[in-house]
Amino acid sequence: MALIEFDQNKPMDIVLIGRAAIDFNPNEIHRTLDKVRTFTMYVGGSPANIAVGVNKLGKKVGFIGAVSDDQFGDFIINFFNDRGIDTTQIVRAKNGEKLGLTFTEIKSPTESSILMYRNMAADFVITPEDVSEEYIAQSKILLVSGTALAASPSREACLMAINYAKKHGTKVIFDIDYREYNWRSKADIAVYYSLVGRMSDVIIGSREEFNLTEYLPEENDVADYEIAEKYLNYGNQIVIIKHGKKGSVAYGADKEAFKVDSYKIKLLKSFGGGDAYASAFIYGLLEGWSLADSLRHGTAHAAMVVASHSCSEAMQDAPAIDAFIQEHAAEQVITPVEWKVVL
Numbered sequence: 001m002a003l004i005e006f007d008q009n010k011p012m013d014i015v016l017i018g019r020a021a022i023d024f025n026p027n028e029i030h031r032t033l034d035k036v037r038t039f040t041m042y043v044g045g046s047p048a049n050i051a052v053g054v055n056k057l058g059k060k061v062g063f064i065g066a067v068s069d070d071q072f073g074d075f076i077i078n079f080f081n082d083r084g085i086d087t088t089q090i091v092r093a094k095n096g097e098k099l100g101l102t103f104t105e106i107k108s109p110t111e112s113s114i115l116m117y118r119n120m121a122a123d124f125v126i127t128p129e130d131v132s133e134e135y136i137a138q139s140k141i142l143l144v145s146g147t148a149l150a151a152s153p154s155r156e157a158c159l160m161a162i163n164y165a166k167k168h169g170t171k172v173i174f175d176i177d178y179r180e181y182n183w184r185s186k187a188d189i190a191v192y193y194s195l196v197g198r199m200s201d202v203i204i205g206s207r208e209e210f211n212l213t214e215y216l217p218e219e220n221d222v223a224d225y226e227i228a229e230k231y232l233n234y235g236n237q238i239v240i241i242k243h244g245k246k247g248s249v250a251y252g253a254d255k256e257a258f259k260v261d262s263y264k265i266k267l268l269k270s271f272g273g274g275d276a277y278a279s280a281f282i283y284g285l286l287e288g289w290s291l292a293d294s295l296r297h298g299t300a301h302a303a304m305v306v307a308s309h310s311c312s313e314a315m316q317d318a319p320a321i322d323a324f325i326q327e328h329a330a331e332q333v334i335t336p337v338e339w340k341v342v343l
């Protein structure tokens, strides 16, 4: 019995609301950004990466967002259109707002960082009026990406989208997706993240992101399972807490809990894993797989993408992920654990 039952009469598999942006990843690696001369330009933005990932896995994907009215906005829309990702719900910023740009830094074989240029970001101009109730009603899943809650009217657009999803039985996945830029305060983060977390069906976030959701200091003694129980009690079916290269823990409403180790790979960059994880995990849910199989697929996909130069263009299809899992069959990454496991 799948943890989450989807309405198979809904023709769209997932619609995502949030930012589409651009990643400029350095071609010269293992040096600081000020020493880089050339970059490769990729579609970026966590929800856009997830959209590309779920699309690559063969699912029907739509995107709700706002992009700049310039060549960078064209790049996003053309990239999505070329892959069959529906762009009918993407609007153009009207007052010169710019597409978010992320300059990534691959400092060393183990250390990366991202530098975001998000002044007058176009993705924040999506309004509640831009959100179509009918569009959301015909999708099995709505994914809300947390950074879209950082400013209005994008914040209200997300809450409107959630209202439509709850009205029409569309499952809500909250990818916490914290980016420091644009938030007024940590209190605002806690207000909006916890609000959406009380309305979602699945929450995915790093432990740092859950600390922000709970308004906890970085150093605290709250265990993962305590946070998970809170959001399961609000009605979530699954809570996933990611811990970087240490892996993740997952808690199901059916009281199953799993510790998930990372696969051993040659790391190229430490970002991109979360979006790959989310896309392949969601694919597993849509396929009706067990929690464990969906977690394995997400973890394998994450490993493949952190070993690659791109995020969006490194997303894999199902046969490639299955082959990776076979090649790494000796690594038993999934362990059923006691509910109160501490990573």
Ligand SMILES: Nc1ncnc2c1ncn2[C@@H]1O[C@H](COP(=O)(O)OP(=O)(O)O)[C@@H](O)[C@H]1O
Residues within 6 Å of the ligand: 206, 242, 243, 244, 245, 246, 247, 248, 261, 262, 263, 264, 265, 267, 270, 271, 272, 273, 274, 275, 277, 298, 299, 302, 303, 306
């Ligand atoms: N160094 C690594 N080697 C292998 N897998 C990794 C590594 N870092 C992250 N991952 C995988 O990517 C997933 C998400 O990474 P994490 O950093 O927690 O999220 P995010 O990328 O959203 O910040 C992890 O749960 C893990 O499965």
Ligand SMILES: O=C(O)C[C@@H](O)[C@H](O)C(=O)COP(=O)(O)O
Residues within 6 Å of the ligand: 021, 022, 023, 043, 044, 045, 046, 047, 049, 102, 114, 270, 271, 272, 273, 274, 275, 276, 311
């Ligand atoms: O989310 C952004 O705007 C930056 C992303 O495009 C970038 O690829 C990245 O940081 C990936 O995010 P992650 O998967 O959460 O590490």
